[in-house]
Amino acid sequence: MNIKAIASILIIALLTFTTLVYAVPWILSIFTHGTIKSAYELTATPSSIDWGNVTLNTPFSRLVDITNVGTINITKLTMTYNNSSPNLMAYTLTWNCTDIALPVDDYVTANFTLTIITAEAGPFSFDIWIGDNV
Numbered sequence: 001m002n003i004k005a006i007a008s009i010l011i012i013a014l015l016t017f018t019t020l021v022y023a024v025p026w027i028l029s030i031f032t033h034g035t036i037k038s039a040y041e042l043t044a045t046p047s048s049i050d051w052g053n054v055t056l057n058t059p060f061s062r063l064v065d066i067t068n069v070g071t072i073n074i075t076k077l078t079m080t081y082n083n084s085s086p087n088l089m090a091y092t093l094t095w096n097c098t099d100i101a102l103p104v105d106d107y108v109t110a111n112f113t114l115t116i117i118t119a120e121a122g123p124f125s126f127d128i129w130i131g132d133n134v
Helices: 003-023
Strands: 042-045 060-068 077-082 088-094 107-119 127-132
Touching (some): 042 127
Antiparallel strands (some): 042 060
16 A cells, blocks of 8 residues: 555545544533642641741751652652741751651651751741652
């Protein structure tokens, strides 16, 4: 069969399909929705940390349960932090969960320790990011 014959057959098939689709009097449309579960998904309890009133150069610790609610085992937990408010000039954040494995449906209690070295007085904030260091 040559290319022209194949092209003709494909055009006829396409025209037939198009005619069938548009010839039907569609009278009902059903809305559908759903959620695709993320392979990597962690939750934190509590979902935010209130450090309270902090004194410079004094470590403050808070506990957070981190749960793997995704569909893939976490092989090595990793943490970083950023987006700090302008009044935080120098600070450190450490935790006890670096490189810990976290299987699906399991949790670990993370101990976050914040030490603010240099800052202007007032409210502060920053973001903590936790992921898989694969």
